[in-house]
Amino acid sequence: MGRQSKKSRIYWRERGGTKRAYADVRDYADVGGGREALVAEGEKLATADETTAQVLLARRLEQLDGTRRGRALHGETRQVTLADFAASHLVAKAESQKFTEHWLEVTEKCLDRAIDFFGAERDLASVTVADVRRWANRLLATPNGRKGTMSASSVRHHLSCFSNLYKRARAERVVPSGYDPVGDFDEKPSPARGEAKWLEIPDAALLLEAARTYRPAPGKGGWRPVPFAYEMIATFLLTGGRESEVLGLEVEDVSLDRGVVTFRPNKWRRLKTATSHRSVPLWPQLREALDRYLAEHPPSRLLFPSYRTGEQAMITGGEAMVRKVYGHLGQVRHRAEAVEYRVEQHAAKLGARLEALSRCGFGTTIGTTA
DSSP states (O other): OOOBOSSSSEEEEEETTEEEEEEEOGGGGGGTOOEEEOOOTTOSSOOOOHHHHHHHHHHHHHHHHHHHHHHHHHTOOOOOBHHHHHHHHHHHHHHHTOSOHHHHHHHHHHHHHHHHHHOTTOBGGGOOHHHHHHHHHHHBBOTTOOSBOBOHHHHHHHHHHHHHHHHHHHHTTSSOTTOOTTTTOOOOOOOOOOOOOEEOHHHHHHHHHHHHHOOOOOOGGGOOOOTTHHHHHHHHHHHOOOHHHHHTOBGGGEETTTTEEEEOOOSSOOOSSGGGOEEEEOOHHHHHHHHHHHHHOOSOSBSSEEOTTSSOEEOOOHHHHHHHHTOEEOSOOOOOSSOOOOGGGGHHHHTHHHHHHHHHOOOSOOOOOO
16 A cells, blocks of 8 residues: 555555555544545646655645534535536526526626636635635736636636535635635736727728728638628717627617617626616717618527527627727817717828728728627
């Protein structure tokens, strides 16, 4: 069986000519302990390094102690696994009918990543702050690209989803009151705040004219360009709607008779706040853009639908797409009776750029995941 250290629970077994470390934690059998290989993160075999073995043992004992304390405080002996509770958590969210399908899909992906990292059979009450820190570091992208591929804001979103799961676990007394390994983790990554990018009115007018003359070309890799770039960008610019607000608009939200565009919550997405439910004027330039589009628009519920999966869904362009085709308006004031972005009003300032557009048109494909 191999020799066992007198100073620790670690014992060694020879595997393929190399002595590898194992732990004897059978006195924690009530919370899942046994004879276990001490495997470092990213490795498949038990470690051969004694220092690493000691660290891994300490980490495992911390988990087991936490589980035992949780069971004692809670008065329960049953083990609740991460995968099982995540599934019931999502079912409860769906049954409440307070969340959109898109929100549920995103949350499920976040929790799937947590399950992949912590393990499907991981006892919910054994996850520690140190575990959460390691997960965040695994997800987070670094300059050398050796870790994860996510931005700080994406990692914080994953942590928020995981925290919400523990909120339910505490409410249902699956873990002890106050047990919150995510909330207690105070080193959450912070997104870098860069300088805001502004889109001045002449530039917005040029962008809109480019979109109007844009003709989709077949995309590379099998993806399809959106056929409604002009109408979509016009809606962004002429309503001031947020990304999800515009991409989640339904056809019935545009009223040509009343002359308004209404932002309201629906099955595709929620709104940011209660006051986000509002109607904005259908300015003449936007009416011009949408009038023919709505008349020729194939039957669908969404105003700007994606069929990437074979079924109607919201376009998931992401922040990069909005920065490329929308952005923020700048500080230049332009007086007019209606909100509009017409290139003829800014021909002098646009100069050569407008001439180049009129000569060759706009042949570059605006790509999205549509």
